Amino acid sequence: MTHQSGGCLCGDLRFSVSARPLWVTACFCRFCQRATGTQGIVEPIFDLKSFAMFQGEPARYDHVSEGSGKVVHVHFCQTCATKTHLTFERWPDRLGVYAGAFDDPGWFDFTPENSKFIFLDCATRGTLVPAGFKTYAEHAATADGTPLEPHVFDDVLHVR
Numbered sequence: 001m002t003h004q005s006g007g008c009l010c011g012d013l014r015f016s017v018s019a020r021p022l023w024v025t026a027c028f029c030r031f032c033q034r035a036t037g038t039q040g041i042v043e044p045i046f047d048l049k050s051f052a053m054f055q056g057e058p059a060r061y062d063h064v065s066e067g068s069g070k071v072v073h074v075h076f077c078q079t080c081a082t083k084t085h086l087t088f089e090r091w092p093d094r095l096g097v098y099a100g101a102f103d104d105p106g107w108f109d110f111t112p113e114n115s116k117f118i119f120l121d122c123a124t125r126g127t128l129v130p131a132g133f134k135t136y137a138e139h140a141a142t143a144d145g146t147p148l149e150p151h152v153f154d155d156v157l158h159v160r
Helices: 030-036
Strands: 004-007 014-017 023-027 041-047 051-055 059-064 071-076 083-088 094-097 115-118
Touching: 030 041
Parallel strands: 023 115
Antiparallel strands: 004 014, 014 051, 023 041, 041 094, 059 071, 071 083, 083 094
16 A cells, blocks of 8 residues: 655645555646746645545635636645645545645656646746647646547647
């Protein structure tokens, strides 16, 4: 069984996951850019049951997604403001972890088979997308959950 831990910058919050991600999303939407202060987020997605807080109680900010119209719950430390994870009105049985909040942020596989890049239309100049990964201009599904067809680049995409 997989067991990985993580937490916030100051150490007040600690969490663990007991499974590998269901999939991994690299997102470049404006929400993720603003939430991280960077070009986007790498977010492994887990079954909610595999996640546990074992130290501290996160604060929560609720944000209505421009794409889905559904609420995204951002969980963060009240002391140092580190964001640790996201839960979703749209997917109540799923949870996304900010990859950088793990003690080992590279412990999970990030491959064309289990990952996707979304909101490339918002990606900043200099963003690189490896060849062979599923990509989407915006979400990977419509607001009602219908999957969209991905685009896969044969060469590295360099957003200019």
